[in-house]
Amino acid sequence: VDFSTERDYTTVTLRTLSQHRNRAFELLKLALTAPRFDDEPVQRIKAQARVAYERSRASPNALAGERFAQLAYGDHPYGRRASASADSLERIDRAAMAGFTRDLLARSNLVIGAVGDIAPDDLARLVDASFGALPAQAKVVLPAQVTPKTAAQPVVIPFPNPQSIVIFGAPGIAREDPDWYAATVLNQVLGGGGMASRLFEEVREKRGLVYSVGTQLSPYKAASLLSGSLATSNAQVGDALRLVRAELLRVARDGITDTELASAKSFMTGSFPLRLSSNAAIAGMLVAIQNAGLPPDYIEAYPGLINGVTQADIRRVAQRLFARDDYLVVVVGQPAGLGG
Numbered sequence: 001v002d003f004s005t006e007r008d009y010t011t012v013t014l015r016t017l018s019q020h021r022n023r024a025f026e027l028l029k030l031a032l033t034a035p036r037f038d039d040e041p042v043q044r045i046k047a048q049a050r051v052a053y054e055r056s057r058a059s060p061n062a063l064a065g066e067r068f069a070q071l072a073y074g075d076h077p078y079g080r081r082a083s084a085s086a087d088s089l090e091r092i093d094r095a096a097m098a099g100f101t102r103d104l105l106a107r108s109n110l111v112i113g114a115v116g117d118i119a120p121d122d123l124a125r126l127v128d129a130s131f132g133a134l135p136a137q138a139k140v141v142l143p144a145q146v147t148p149k150t151a152a153q154p155v156v157i158p159f160p161n162p163q164s165i166v167i168f169g170a171p172g173i174a175r176e177d178p179d180w181y182a183a184t185v186l187n188q189v190l191g192g193g194g195m196a197s198r199l200f201e202e203v204r205e206k207r208g209l210v211y212s213v214g215t216q217l218s219p220y221k222a223a224s225l226l227s228g229s230l231a232t233s234n235a236q237v238g239d240a241l242r243l244v245r246a247e248l249l250r251v252a253r254d255g256i257t258d259t260e261l262a263s264a265k266s267f268m269t270g271s272f273p274l275r276l277s278s279n280a281a282i283a284g285m286l287v288a289i290q291n292a293g294l295p296p297d298y299i300e301a302y303p304g305l306i307n308g309v310t311q312a313d314i315r316r317v318a319q320r321l322f323a324r325d326d327y328l329v330v331v332v333g334q335p336a337g338l339g340g
Helices: 018-033 039-056 060-073 086-090 094-104 120-131 180-192 198-205 234-254 258-276 279-291 298-307 311-322
Strands: 002-005 010-013 155-158 163-171 212-219 224-233 328-333
Touching (some): 018 120, 039 060, 039 086, 060 155, 060 163, 060 328, 163 234, 180 198, 180 212, 180 258, 198 234, 224 234, 234 311, 258 311
Parallel strands (some): 155 328
Antiparallel strands (some): 002 010
């Protein structure tokens, strides 16, 4: 049994052998409805969190991500630090954890995905037994929608390191937007395809300006973000950023080639089954489908949604996303060449 948290969701994962499933679901019910928060394990987890926070102060990637979120989202909850500081840990007591758990874990905001050696009727019985005792209605106030902020000039966090970490971003496209699938195909070509992406080819392979570079789309519940990152030596930060900006503007102006479009479609549809290669992966996909409000036949429909993307769609989305030069840029390191 594992509990994890992200910006928008708390996820509970249960994995058990078939012969132990009745007892496993009983234990899951206890974890959900009667958490104990005994002092010894709470103090142990707090100690681990303090160590993790102190380590993050020496991580350029963590510092860049925190500062980027603060600047992009401001006072919105998305702008808060994910790792707990020593001061904030001291303010978290048993009553606070019990109250938050009671307010959060409810049937109204619950989605379930289950895969395995079990008949539907048996699964329904176990699910009802484990989750039926939860409150009917959650008492969680969801954050308001927010548009990520942009900036005219890079923000630099001095850090004694021979290389710099760079994060850049701007408003993206929502998951429910009709242009979502075109945006995912475009991102695959531009920076989401790893060593096969255009940014990797132009900035690293041809010119050797970076160690790594990539982009991603993050359709959060309350915000849609387009972001990218790169790592390079301090001396090459300015040149690398200028080339990345030029490539983004080139995509906005010229789009992508027919070959790039066909290759991206082939890879995305061909690799999709790999996301369903285990029971855990399938269960996770079932939950993701529900969270995104997608139809039950999404898995079967996915190849058609990707293959249906046209060059006209790509050009429209490229203009929406990349016809700009005001990305929020955060650099952690001792960068050179940012003034040019």
